[in-house]
Amino acid sequence: MFGKHDQLGTINRLTPDRVANAATLIRKGKVFNLSLPLNQPSPPLVPRRLAYRHQVDVTGRNARDDKLDDFYLQASSQVDGLRHIRYREFGFYNGFDDSDAERGALGIDRWADHGIAGRGLLLDMPRFFQRSGVPFDASANTPFTPKMVADALAEQNAQIEGGDILLLRTGWWRYYLSLPPAVKRELPRKQATGQLTNPGLDASRETAAFLWDNGFAAVMADNIAVENLPIDPKIGFLHRRLIPLLGF
Numbered sequence: 001m002f003g004k005h006d007q008l009g010t011i012n013r014l015t016p017d018r019v020a021n022a023a024t025l026i027r028k029g030k031v032f033n034l035s036l037p038l039n040q041p042s043p044p045l046v047p048r049r050l051a052y053r054h055q056v057d058v059t060g061r062n063a064r065d066d067k068l069d070d071f072y073l074q075a076s077s078q079v080d081g082l083r084h085i086r087y088r089e090f091g092f093y094n095g096f097d098d099s100d101a102e103r104g105a106l107g108i109d110r111w112a113d114h115g116i117a118g119r120g121l122l123l124d125m126p127r128f129f130q131r132s133g134v135p136f137d138a139s140a141n142t143p144f145t146p147k148m149v150a151d152a153l154a155e156q157n158a159q160i161e162g163g164d165i166l167l168l169r170t171g172w173w174r175y176y177l178s179l180p181p182a183v184k185r186e187l188p189r190k191q192a193t194g195q196l197t198n199p200g201l202d203a204s205r206e207t208a209a210f211l212w213d214n215g216f217a218a219v220m221a222d223n224i225a226v227e228n229l230p231i232d233p234k235i236g237f238l239h240r241r242l243i244p245l246l247g248f
Helices: 009-013 016-023 098-102 109-114 125-132 146-155 172-177 181-192 205-213 238-246
Strands: 053-060 063-069 120-124 165-169 218-221
Touching (some): 120 125, 125 146, 205 238
Parallel strands (some): 165 218
16 A cells, blocks of 8 residues: 555654644643653563663763663553564564564664654543443453444543544553562563453454554553454454555
8 A cells, every 4th residue: 555665654644744744733832752761561471572771871971871781662652663573474564574573674773864753543442441430450351342432432422533642541550550469570480471460452354444444553551462362363453454565
């Protein structure tokens, strides 16, 4: 859809007209940081993604430089680039193969050069459950199906527009912050053994189709992996459907 040599994927949907239209929605000019501190979660949920080490070097009488070691970009808040996941049978997005990736194709620098700016559409699933009178557990493996997402958006009186960036609030991060340190220290082991649970988007083909057909440019979430965990092999992996197949 975006061209034989495209490396942006659905970020192409953030056209100048859509970015300009999104800017007209600003009313108060408040800025909200949606990123975690770089040292959170602590300890890292994926053991091989180490916590960074920060050092301040004195470079002169009146100067200081900052240095980071072991800075794993996916240890804290992150955006998955199109080189993050390949499809076993088909390779990376748009037919790029391993050798292309090794030469720098599909690097997240493509998105950095283009910029990711547009209309954010906040979907508050815990509030939707609460208003529907349905108990909600932010630590449970609850899949949000396309129908649930559509119903929640309708309950919020929110209309989808092409190029929207879906901001999915699952409540998982607030739950995580409430945990005592001893429980947090157990989570990396649970993640490694497929026992760590969180609510999130249903991983089915129907969810991928919903995001694509409604013209979303990106999806962000406050849980571990956007989709619900642990992964059900019978349903599949939403990462694999979105990133290499759709450029999402």
